[in-house]
Amino acid sequence: MLKFAIVLAFGCIGTALLLNFWRLLRGPGPTDRILALDTMYVNTTALLVLLGLHLDRDIYFEAALLIALMGFVGTVALCKYLLRGDIIE
Template identity: 65%
Template sequence: MLESAILLCGSVIGLALLLNLWRLLKGPSLQDRILALDTMYINAIALILLLGMHMGSPLYYEGALLIALLGFISTVAVAKYLLRGDIIE
């Protein structure tokens, strides 16, 4: 039962990744593209966590945490660049 739930969740998150890729490529504005990229890394974290559940290895959880930290920092940096035009003051 758990294996079929993981497969179903993985396929839905994979579909969400494809839709985010479409928004990233066809987004009407730069803000839409940044939001799509931010959502893509969140979906990638979810896929890595599902893979960790499937494999039963805690190493995947640490990788997902690392990607979450890097994604947050990159989102803050891009938002600051869009607001001020400069990242480091």
Template identity: 55%
Template sequence: MIAAALTFAFACYAVALLLDLWRIVRGPDSADRILALDTMVINVIALFVLYGVWRGTAVYFETAMLVAMVGFVSTVAYCRFVLRGDIIE
């Protein structure tokens, strides 16, 4: 039963990633693109966690933590660039 649930969850997050990619390409302004990139990071984190559950190892949970940290920093940096025109003052 857990295999079927994992397969369904992988499919749902794959569709979500495709929809995020569509929003990045077709986003009317940069705020939509920033939001789509942040959502894409969250979906990738979820995929790493699901893959770690499927494989039964903790390495992918640590990878998810690293992706979360990098994703947060990149979202903040991109927002600062859009708002102020530079990242480092």
């Protein structure tokens, strides 16, 4: 039963990742594209956690943590660039 739930979650999150990628490419504005990129980081983190559960490996959880951290820093930098035009003051 758990294997079926993990496979179903892979499908749902994979579909969400593809839809976010479509929004990243076709977004009407830069804020929509940044939001799609941030959501893609979250979906990638979720996929890595699911893969770690499926394969019973701990290394995927560490990779998910690093991607989440890099995604947060990247989103903050892009938002600051959009608001002020400069990242470092």
